Amino acid sequence: MPKIALAAGVLNQIPLDWKGNQARIISLIQEAQQKQAGILCLPELCLTGYGCEDQFLSAYTSEKAWESLLQILPHTQHILVWLGLPVFFEGKLYNVAACLANRKLIALIPKQHLANDGVHYETRWFNPWPAQKRSFISTSLGDIPIGDYRIQAGGISIGIEICQDAWEGENRPAHALAKRGVSVLCSPTASHFAFAKSKTRQRLSIEGSEIIQGAYVFANLLGNESGRTIFDGDAYIVQEGQIVAESQRFSFKDSQLILAAVDVKGETNTAEDLLSADVEWPVLNQIYPSFEAASWEYAENIKEEEFARAVSLGLWDYVRKSHSFGWVISLSGGADSSAITTLCYLAIQLAYKELGWKGIQEKMNYIPWINGLSSEKDFIARMLTTAYQGTENSSDQTRASAKALAECIGTTHYDWNIDVLVQEYRGIIEHAIGRTLSWEKDDITLQNVQARLRSPSVWMLANINNALLLATSNRSEASVGYATMDGDTSGSISPIAGIDKTFIRQWLIWMEKSGLDGTLRMSGLSHVNSLEPSAELRPLTSKQVDEEDLMPYPILNAIERWAFYDKLSPALCLQNLIQEYGSHFTEEQLTGFCSRFFRLWARNQWKRERYAPGFHVDDYSLDPKSWLRFPILSAGLEKDIKP
Template sequence: MPKTVLAAGVLNQTPLDWSGNLQRINDLIQQALQERVSILCLPELCLTGYGCEDQFLSPYTREKAWDSLLQVLPHTQNIMVWLGLPFYFEGKLYNVAACIAHGKLVALVPKQHLANDGVHYEPRWFSPWPADKRTHISTSLGNIPIGDYRIQANGIHIGVEICQDAWEGKRRPAHSLAKRGVSVICSPTASHFAIGKSKIRKELAISGSQIIGGAYVFANVLGNESGRTIFDGDAYIVQNGTLIAESSRFSFQDSQMIVAAVELKAWEESSEDIIRADMPQLDANPAYKLFDKSSWELSEHIKEEEFARAVSLALWDYLRKSKSYGWVISLSGGADSSAISSLCYLAISLAMKELSWKGVQEKFAYIPWVRDVITEKEFFARILTTAYQGTENSSDNTRKSAMALADCIGSTHYDWNIDVLVKEYRAIIEKAIGRSLTWEQDDVTLQNVQARLRSPSVWMLANINNALLLATSNRSEASVGYATMDGDTSGSISPIAGIDKSFIRQWLIWLEKVGLEGDLRVVGLAHVNQLEPSAELRPLSSKQVDEEDLMPYPILNAIERWAFYDKKSPKECLKMLKAEYGSRFTEEQLLAFCQRFFRLWARNQWKRERYAPGFHVDDYSLDPKTWLRFPILSAGLEKDIIN
């Protein structure tokens, strides 16, 4: 039998961007036609964007999606395309994959299993479609099949699994499709990034092809689509368990496509679950690119590489999709703000490497000053602004650390002192309450006023530049509320809120000494990597250290994970803590750490409710809006340890 050309296309879409989403889809279809593709699989809900949230409940959204579908039809002569959209049927909304071939809508195949964990709340908007249910619906295009169908074209049987469908083990539709007989499964997907998760997706694609004894075409979303979630943009074509084509993850392009020519089993069968479609049998192009895995995917530092590339792409997309003119960071010289500044630098560096300097200028053509920028160095200085805001409690070490990093990455850097503001506010309150503030009696007050007074001036810089202010809190601090509300939590987006402090410190050392693919390094991090993390809000003579204020970060992170990922009780956490750290700390110390964690966790939920949106990068998150809900008022959990 002649070879059939399969393709998977990934798209960097934006929710409700009707014209933009449609243009990117049509461009990819045109590219597929040039490559003589027979079957093209595009991502889940790509017509609307996956992250439309409650806008899915609006009739307007599904009406616009249908209108977009109609506009795609004329572009699909001589090709079969699978793409996703919301579709209303019998009083319920379904997440469907539309099969289009030769300019006609062939069928709508709905998703059978809905994602309802982590960042996913699909049952809020959609209903699951029952397996084996098949019917028709009257539309402006005529009577269209909707349901659990197979599509037959040129003797090939094609089935569908939509994202979560493939994660259902023995319940995944691939098993039913294998019994009924298919040659290929198309899998339109919107599976968010988490460190290490792509391996699971790849395994699901491989096992899907083995289940049916045929080909599996997997296409995911790309980039920071709607704010919090990042998508890898991974695509796979697998045949009989062998991976034959794979995309490059975290691309800065609007789209990517992988193509492979495969021999598929032909079927001669008529059945009530089969819909016939016209699809031309095109000769394969012998020049298809061979499978070529990105070198960094084989790195022994894959976690560091993934984190760097995912957050860099997220920052890039957030900047251009919000139509902002740059980033502003209060660069303290410490680990968190240094990590975020470095990630902004990586975002532009990676984009320039992939898109070229001209391509970067085209992406930011909406910024008035871009056309006046001559050099890449000048662009870095305009797009990224950092500011060191010292007090009498700031050390020369952190000032030098901030300056060294700013010089290295080429940001426009400011250095000023806010002591005069601190003293004025202190004087106002002392006069009002009739006494002096002292470190012995007013420790938290005197620390917080410094952190809060850094916020107005850096916000002014962001406003002046029409830029995004980036908050600098990490997940470890969020878990125990070790952050000043309206201080270091100020910002439009919080890039590292989804990752722990221990990893940030490890990652900074890697970025200084090894770097992306062993090449793209930030040597200006040498100073910060020599410093002990400190808020520098108490007098320098006190030698303030974060881990002395709290507990060792590895212990904090361990308790956090056991309690809120593994769902262990406080008493179980203490037991596990003793088993793992009993040789290094006394039982009294471990009990104090555990009680302190749960006391601080419970009393600081209100802070987590107010944090700027953060990127999801790990396999769990503390974000109460999209992952982990906890009562703002509670009796706490620290007492449960000894009861």
């Protein structure tokens, strides 16, 4: 049996960043060569970036990707490399893994099964390649094999299945490739983060190696590539069902490489689907370090750990890839804005831990003041700006909560009152309509004007600092429109729009009491964790509480999931509600909750259409641009609930 070093490379790429993507790929190839890797698997569509959206339909994108491929080719001496790009063939576009070996392009192997659910729209751009179909494509390098091929190199047979291919059960290519004698199977992937999804990818990798009774090499993308989706950056090398190397997820580095030396079955036969690559495996004279998962992967609160690390990395990548100089947050002292402020702080802390101060300066070298700072503390104060914008309806408790968190983190924090602006606008309208506004007649009007008047000031801070303004709405609020357009929805990105309010509150308590990896705790969250969620837009004497305005958040979240993940009718949602909560609420109350949810859902689609882009972190979302489309005008689903 030949002994060979297999390598999986993780890459943090940017759509259409030809120079940068190419440089990161070449750097990883060179690292793999230095470490005597024989086969290197890189992620799906890593030449272009996975998130090119409709730019895939432009011939220019494929042409530029091909130019990059030609420039990478000379760097593949003494190694076999898989990397992904889009290729037009016979008038159709395919998602292809290119096999490069010893400075030659051996084959282009297209994806057979396309992801077309959730955040995926691959069939909009690509075509599935039929199994067993093989042909040739005319290129600047001559006629190149394209199709369902195997590669024979150094005495072993190598196959490929690209991302979704591995999720197809009995139809996954691994089964057919096993019958055709493959002993190494590579899986270039672009599989986005969602809670616990990495365990499924890990299981599919193990199953793939068991199917072929050989070695499986899995490589995923890393980081916030194109705005909404975050990639874990997980990579696995599996031999006959045993993981022998894996990456550490959510790295803040540009790339990560894992390697393992394995014994694989040899093959010397010939067949029409078997292409020969002229490459000899390096003689191994080094022992590879142990590539193992981070300790937090085994934590009891894995969901909280994943949320913190995924969103922190998403925020970090978003700020640097947009060439912004930091973040601005309207810090109300409530749960949502406190969570976002904490996540920004964690982004800096995790980056500093992994990259060091010098590494941060290199990443952020576009910021003119970055080299003038002398400490991490100064960096936090420049990067993160918070503002408490009180009114006569704001409480001392929320002001204290905002101040405590800002001081704990070290943000540049402001505290001002906007009552003069509220009264000015109120006076203008009262003069125009010829009457005084009152809470009895104009409740929503008087609430919304406060929320909206908080927006211009923080936008000014964002403009002054060349920073990103972060919107503070969560998924629970989005489902029922419990947010003020051009108020708390203002921002360049909405970091927690993909997660529910109940989890946010739970996560904040965990961050205060336990923290990341049991060490990075946030004592400054003690104030917010003692408060009941309130918009604080009505007079304090009214004792406004979110759940009294709406319904208990666990009930809201349950209806939302049943309706839009499980796709149940309003009547079935109500039936489930009565079964689950009937011992705590009357049937009349539950009917009211359900009717209110669907009435507010249907009338507020226009708000969801206007929300700032949010991160996809759960197994579903309400984002109409990437997951859930709903008519802006509809009859109102509450009518389907019979009292």
